[in-house]
Amino acid sequence: MALRLGKELLYLCGAEVAHVGPSMEESLAAIREAFRQKGLGVAQQPPKTALHPVNEDAFLHAMPAYVPEFGAAGVKWVSGYPDNPPMHGLPYISGLLVLSDVYTGMPIAVMDCAWITAQRTGAVSGLAAQALAAPASVTAGLLGAGVQARTQLLALATAIPTLRSARVYDVAANAANRFVKDMGAVLPQFSLQIVDSAEAAVRDADIVVTAGPIRKEPQPLVRREWLKPGALGLPIDFDSMWTRSALGAGRYYVDDLEQYRYYEAQGYFRESPQPVGDLGDLSTGRVEGRQSADEVIVAMNLGVAIADMAMAAIVYQRALAAGTGTVLPL
Numbered sequence: 001m002a003l004r005l006g007k008e009l010l011y012l013c014g015a016e017v018a019h020v021g022p023s024m025e026e027s028l029a030a031i032r033e034a035f036r037q038k039g040l041g042v043a044q045q046p047p048k049t050a051l052h053p054v055n056e057d058a059f060l061h062a063m064p065a066y067v068p069e070f071g072a073a074g075v076k077w078v079s080g081y082p083d084n085p086p087m088h089g090l091p092y093i094s095g096l097l098v099l100s101d102v103y104t105g106m107p108i109a110v111m112d113c114a115w116i117t118a119q120r121t122g123a124v125s126g127l128a129a130q131a132l133a134a135p136a137s138v139t140a141g142l143l144g145a146g147v148q149a150r151t152q153l154l155a156l157a158t159a160i161p162t163l164r165s166a167r168v169y170d171v172a173a174n175a176a177n178r179f180v181k182d183m184g185a186v187l188p189q190f191s192l193q194i195v196d197s198a199e200a201a202v203r204d205a206d207i208v209v210t211a212g213p214i215r216k217e218p219q220p221l222v223r224r225e226w227l228k229p230g231a232l233g234l235p236i237d238f239d240s241m242w243t244r245s246a247l248g249a250g251r252y253y254v255d256d257l258e259q260y261r262y263y264e265a266q267g268y269f270r271e272s273p274q275p276v277g278d279l280g281d282l283s284t285g286r287v288e289g290r291q292s293a294d295e296v297i298v299a300m301n302l303g304v305a306i307a308d309m310a311m312a313a314i315v316y317q318r319a320l321a322a323g324t325g326t327v328l329p330l
């Protein structure tokens with residue numbers, strides 16, 4: 001399929017994006033390269049801009065980025081509405097992504113962004129785990145068993161070949177049950193266990209992922225003494241579930257320092273420790289990763305548009321090659 005630049009764009013619905021989307025292994029490689037470009041200073045990514053129409057915990061984010069190696073320039077317009085799943089039967093995360101032609105600025109694609117968001121958020125945690133997890137990590141502890149938790153576990157299983165088991169806690173028992181059923185089919189080699197408290201999921205876990213609702217006023221659960229020596233914490237829900245002492249238990253990394261500072265200025269992360277660096281710095285070797293098998297590390301992943309655009313460029317090219325999607329007039 002070929003598009004007439006300036007006359008047409010490609011529209012991809014969620015199922016089409018998922019159909020042509022890269023595997024987790026390919027996604028990890030793409031995300032690694034996107035962070036390297038950010039670390040080298042050649043990718044552009046202003047901090048995301050937020051609207052909060054109904055309350056502080058519901059958001060609409062505009063997330064632009066340019067990643068030269070992928071020929072990708074665009075913006076993701078993504079919402080996070082915590083009440084959607086329980087009250088409306090709608091997903092927490094939804095939105096669209098627009099890609100523009102780098103040389104002329106003409107729009108070339110509009111696509112659903114839910115699959116890309118989940119896949120790249122998993123891959124970012126996978127990348128962080130490759131750099132920061134203790135050697136021979138075996139067990140993951142997951143708080144929150146929703147959409148993101150699935151790709152978090154898939155990415156960790158792909159990135160850390162020694163990982164073999166996961167304990168999962170969700171306030172909604174049916175969410176944990178569905179998670180174990182779905183992920184048991186995807187990762188048959190894994191031992192998956194539902195536990196009845198956050199503490200039971202976190203204690204003795206080598207890698208702890210928290211994927212519950214983001215709250216501007218955190219309701220911390222994870223305590224310092226629950227984290228075993230050498231544990232890696234991977235919050236994708238800001239500091240909503242983490243006590244100050246757990247976040248500061250050891251060295252603290254973020255996915256993008258500039259964006260993190262912007263969020264601090266907005267009133268988030270008031271009690272949080274100072275980051276030693278970000279994933280761009282780690283990927284270029286500007287900051288060091290894990291120093292000992294026993295140190296506790298937390299890597300906070302707020303979500304970066306460079307990752308979205310890298311993934312979207314791959315999806316776009318594969319959709320064109322496969323003749324997938326709908327060509328719309330501009």
Ligand SMILES: NC(=O)c1ccc[n+]([C@@H]2O[C@H](COP(=O)([O-])OP(=O)(O)OC[C@H]3O[C@@H](n4cnc5c(N)ncnc54)[C@H](O)[C@@H]3O)[C@@H](O)[C@H]2O)c1
Nearest residue numbers: 092144146147148170171175211212213214237301302303
């Ligand atoms: N950092 C990023 O790049 C990024 C990207 C996408 C989503 N997110 C965030 O990830 C989080 C999860 O998103 P999702 O799409 O999986 O939502 P989801 O609604 O599908 O899943 C969230 C799950 O958390 C559970 N939960 C709520 N409170 C809990 C608690 N106290 N303890 C344990 N479980 C609890 C809910 O029952 C639900 O099953 C959201 O905060 C979202 O904003 C972050």
